[in-house]
Amino acid sequence: MKNIRNFCIIAHIDHGKSTLADRLLDVTHTITDREKQAQVLDDMDLERERGITIKSHAIQMDYEQDGEKYVLNLIDTPGHVDFSYEVSRSIAACEGALLIVDATQGIQAQTISNLYLAIENDLEIIPILNKIDLPNANPEDVKDQIVDLLGCDIDDILSASGKTGEGVPEILEAIVARVPAPTGDPDAPLQALIFDSEFNSFRGIVAYIRVMNGEIKKGDTVKFVNTKKEYEADEIGVLRLIQEPRASLKTGDVGYIISGIKTSTEVKVGDTVTHRDRPCKEGIDGFAEVKPMVFAGVYPIDSEDYEDLRASMEKLRLNDASLTFEPESSMALGFGFRCGFLGMLHMEIIQERLDREFDMNVITTVPNVSYVAHTKKGDKFEMHNPSDMPDPNSLDFIEEPFIKAQIITKSEYTGSIMNLCMSKRGVMTNQQYLTSDRVELTYEMPLGEIVFDFYDKLKSISKGYASFDYFLIGVRPAKLVKLDILLNGEGVDALSTLIHADNAQSFGRRMCEKLKELIPRQQFDIAIQGAIGAKIISRETVKAVRKDVTAKCYGGDITRKRKLLEKQKKGKKKMKQIGNVEVPQKAFLAVLKLD
Ligand code: GTP
Numbered sequence: 230m231k232n233i234r235n236f237c238i239i240a241h242i243d244h245g246k247s248t249l250a251d252r253l254l255d256v257t258h259t260i261t262d263r264e265k266q267a268q269v270l271d272d273m274d275l276e277r278e279r280g281i282t283i284k285s286h287a288i289q290m291d292y293e294q295d296g297e298k299y300v301l302n303l304i305d306t307p308g309h310v311d312f313s314y315e316v317s318r319s320i321a322a323c324e325g326a327l328l329i330v331d332a333t334q335g336i337q338a339q340t341i342s343n344l345y346l347a348i349e350n351d352l353e354i355i356p357i358l359n360k361i362d363l364p365n366a367n368p369e370d371v372k373d374q375i376v377d378l379l380g381c382d383i384d385d386i387l388s389a390s391g392k393t394g395e396g397v398p399e400i401l402e403a404i405v406a407r408v409p410a411p412t413g414d415p416d417a418p419l420q421a422l423i424f425d426s427e428f429n430s431f432r433g434i435v436a437y438i439r440v441m442n443g444e445i446k447k448g449d450t451v452k453f454v455n456t457k458k459e460y461e462a463d464e465i466g467v468l469r470l471i472q473e474p475r476a477s478l479k480t481g482d483v484g485y486i487i488s489g490i491k492t493s494t495e496v497k498v499g500d501t502v503t504h505r506d507r508p509c510k511e512g513i514d515g516f517a518e519v520k521p522m523v524f525a526g527v528y529p530i531d532s533e534d535y536e537d538l539r540a541s542m543e544k545l546r547l548n549d550a551s552l553t554f555e556p557e558s559s560m561a562l563g564f565g566f567r568c569g570f571l572g573m574l575h576m577e578i579i580q581e582r583l584d585r586e587f588d589m590n591v592i593t594t595v596p597n598v599s600y601v602a603h604t605k606k607g608d609k610f611e612m613h614n615p616s617d618m619p620d621p622n623s624l625d626f627i628e629e630p631f632i633k634a635q636i637i638t639k640s641e642y643t644g645s646i647m648n649l650c651m652s653k654r655g656v657m658t659n660q661q662y663l664t665s666d667r668v669e670l671t672y673e674m675p676l677g678e679i680v681f682d683f684y685d686k687l688k689s690i691s692k693g694y695a696s697f698d699y700f701l702i703g704v705r706p707a708k709l710v711k712l713d714i715l716l717n718g719e720g721v722d723a724l725s726t727l728i729h730a731d732n733a734q735s736f737g738r739r740m741c742e743k744l745k746e747l748i749p750r751q752q753f754d755i756a757i758q759g760a761i762g763a764k765i766i767s768r769e770t771v772k773a774v775r776k777d778v779t780a781k782c783y784g785g786d787i788t789r790k791r792k793l794l795e796k797q798k799k800g801k802k803k804m805k806q807i808g809n810v811e812v813p814q815k816a817f818l819a820v821l822k823l824d
Contacts, residue, residue, distance in 0.1 A: 353409060377663065420502075486502065521551065525595065569599075748810070
């Protein structure tokens, strides 16, 4: 146990976490050249393309120093707010953290939010200034920022480059010297933390664990404390580049357990594994069920694909327990599913996976957060869909989720960022200068305002020089109304949104304008109206056009004619017929594109 070091790397996105992790694997000869790929830890295609570590993994390295052999377990953490609970559990499995800061960028919002998680878990923090090879690196300034943030000594900061490998051996030395060895009682009842899990189509669910106390052996009957389910430990082992089976895992070890579990919903990150016959007194602190925060309807474009869509979603859920879905139907779109996502990135990932892995052509409706409706009778229920909104006469009030947001930016953009936050109903609770030209702004804002287009706007008004992170702080009463959209007098439920009463008027107007742009002209006029209850608040018209694509062919060339017709049919696939109006797929997300 005294020669084990469990650590993670925390960093703002793109500060070089994966590159540095690869270097550590290189220097410790954990990967051979043949096995080497650009970024071995990111093994999902999608991850590599997006350059974002979506799922956390762990890897074990051997390291020798002064004749002493050490086992270093690197636990990778996902880098996006949508997955912050997974980050917190990965951190809880470690004793130390490498805090990486890009020497050209300085401290950013996620540097701070991840650091707070590490400090809460009492991790030893090793600050590392990365990318020092870059000519525009600003090591002195960024070191000052780190000293201010951590209250550490300037000499505690290591300098490195994941690119050239400079400073990497010193990082390994620091891990051994500064990160404490695991503590825990090897003779106590088994207590192991599940910090991640993964679906394998041959073996079922692989749960990644950190043994906090006791020992687990192959063949043991184990119990998951929070789900209360029991399993045989069919296989346990450590995580090298591949899974290597072992006879047992002891206190302080990081490894995996396979126990014939077929679906991801049975293995909850944060749960505790113990023995059935000699259970620990209680589970490890910090267990929480991850709850989806953003909901949207997902509908097949072709209603015949409904069953295929269901099968695809079920397959997706096998390896992504945080995806929830239940059948719903829409007057406009027919049968589909109401899906719950952790956040906007998660929603995009699922959409992309449906398309790539299952070839499903779907319409996703406007996302919304989960609201709590209180009726005059005193009932309360969660609304995941604007159509769940009760009749205004029976409604007492609605509550909406609120977040605390941290924004770090160059001071010249403070003014425009404040305006943006204000337009999103944000209230500033703190403003703090990190250096003479960098400011940290703290806001309380409704989550519902962030799911729309906050992040893109923030990036564009700050020319990319603003970083943003948030966490939930609870629900608060909100004056929300339901805005409906009518096409030629017919309500399109899939276009309804819940919106703050004060913004409803301008929102309705912009929605109609946007839809006018997106809905192509057809052979009759199309009236687009915004309404709150029976009251029409905005209107636009798409003028009729007579479009006869075959007219150009002079009736002569039949193959040309057929080609044109086929082309038109293909174009139609992306359209949905609403009453007599054809609405393109992208119109259902019009709200995300409002100026
Ligand atoms: P996420 O996993 O997306 O959070 O990113 P990351 O923090 O893992 O960053 P990644 O390792 O993917 O590096 C981001 C970019 O910076 C890549 O283009 C790397 O090639 C580059 N990079 C990483 N480390 C260094 C470095 O030390 N020097 C230079 N010049 N470039 C680096």
